[in-house]
Amino acid sequence: MDLVVQIMFGVTGLLILGAAFMVVSVRNIIHAALWLITCFFGIAMLYLLLQAEFLAIVQILLYIGAVAVLVLFAVMLTRQIDDPDEPVLFQRWRSTLLITAILFAAVLVPTIYNHNWLIFADPQPAFAGPRELGFAFMNAYLLPFQIAAVLLLAALVGAIIIAMEDQEQRRVRVLTLAEEVALRGEREPSPPTRPANPQPASSSSNPTPPPAPEQAGEGA
Amino acid sequence: MYDNYVFLGLFLIAAISFPVLPLIVARLIRPKRPTPIKQSTYECGLEVIGDFHVQFKIQYYLYALAFVIFDIEVVFLYPWAVAYPELGMPALFAMLIFLAILAFSLVYDWRKGALEWI
Numbered sequence: 001m002d003l004v005v006q007i008m009f010g011v012t013g014l015l016i017l018g019a020a021f022m023v024v025s026v027r028n029i030i031h032a033a034l035w036l037i038t039c040f041f042g043i044a045m046l047y048l049l050l051q052a053e054f055l056a057i058v059q060i061l062l063y064i065g066a067v068a069v070l071v072l073f074a075v076m077l078t079r080q081i082d083d084p085d086e087p088v089l090f091q092r093w094r095s096t097l098l099i100t101a102i103l104f105a106a107v108l109v110p111t112i113y114n115h116n117w118l119i120f121a122d123p124q125p126a127f128a129g130p131r132e133l134g135f136a137f138m139n140a141y142l143l144p145f146q147i148a149a150v151l152l153l154a155a156l157v158g159a160i161i162i163a164m165e166d167q168e169q170r171r172v173r174v175l176t177l178a179e180e181v182a183l184r185g186e187r188e189p190s191p192p193t194r195p196a197n198p199q200p201a202s203s204s205s206n207p208t209p210p211p212a213p214e215q216a217g218e219g220a
Numbered sequence: 221m222y223d224n225y226v227f228l229g230l231f232l233i234a235a236i237s238f239p240v241l242p243l244i245v246a247r248l249i250r251p252k253r254p255t256p257i258k259q260s261t262y263e264c265g266l267e268v269i270g271d272f273h274v275q276f277k278i279q280y281y282l283y284a285l286a287f288v289i290f291d292i293e294v295v296f297l298y299p300w301a302v303a304y305p306e307l308g309m310p311a312l313f314a315m316l317i318f319l320a321i322l323a324f325s326l327v328y329d330w331r332k333g334a335l336e337w338i
Contacts, residue, residue: 062288070288130302133303156289
């Protein structure tokens with residue numbers, strides 16, 4: 001059984017390395033994204049080999065499910081960038097390879113020498129499954145748990161604000177609250193009339209009460 | 221300890237061979253007589269217009285991002301659901317607050333019109 005695990009580990013490692021190499025070497029960028037998904041899948045298998053089932057599920061659910069979708073959408077958002085005349089390897093790839101290899105080895109070689117590798121020979125039962133994580137979320141880490149929700153909320157709201165800015169006209173500067181309210185009051189009756197650049201001097205200094213439509217509309 | 225994964229491996233092999241095997245069999249037994257009209261790209265029976273690289277609207281990206289957010293929510297729900305029988309009522313309220321914050325992001329999405337397919 002141990003031999004099977006070792007073989008599986010070798011196959012998984014080769015899959016990860018091969019997929020990672022294909023990501024950076026393949027010409028079609030969508031194919032590169034698909035190879036990246038293969039790489040994620042290999043890492044999920046690695047987690048399963050380490051008996052971290054929950055991490056494996058998270059890896060499949062989040063990385064293969066969500067991040068892959070995000071990457072593919074991001075690729076489709078870009079303009080055509082795979083020019084057939086453009087070489088896949090850029091000019092100074094040899095020196096880049098050397099520098100990155102040295103940096104990688106500087107981290108990895110001391111780790112290989114200092115790490116206690118025999119720990120895997122006597123496998124312990126997993127001490128942090130989903131049940132323990134659930135207990136931790138509900139007791140010790142309740143506040144970080146709720147802050148995570150706020151963080152996710154902020155991510156989505158920020159993305160919407162950035163994306164929806166293209167629909168509206170781009171603002172020259174951030175409006176004050178009074179201007180914002182005045183602008184909204186002006187826009188309600190006739191939506192399309194909107195000054196190209198809101199006046200900076202006249203309207204920012206006076207604390208306009210909300211129903212004052214003529215203050216902000218002077219720029220046109 | 222890895223005994224459970226034998227079934228998983230069998231399922232994996234079955235799932236991979238299910239689409240791959242017919243393709244191999246079809247490749248072996250089908251006649252191969254390509255013509256230019258057969259090789260051309262099929263696009264709903266119409267002539268292909270322009271390049272296949274079309275820039276997406278950024279609104280579509282918002283769908284993907286909303287999906288990622290609620291996918292992460294599922295990941296948080298899963299350990300909570302496993303631990304819930306032993307935790308009881310306080311955990312329910314904590315999770316309701318968590319869900320309410322994330323539901324607010326969905327409401328914001330909806331009100332901003334980010335869920336409209338353009």
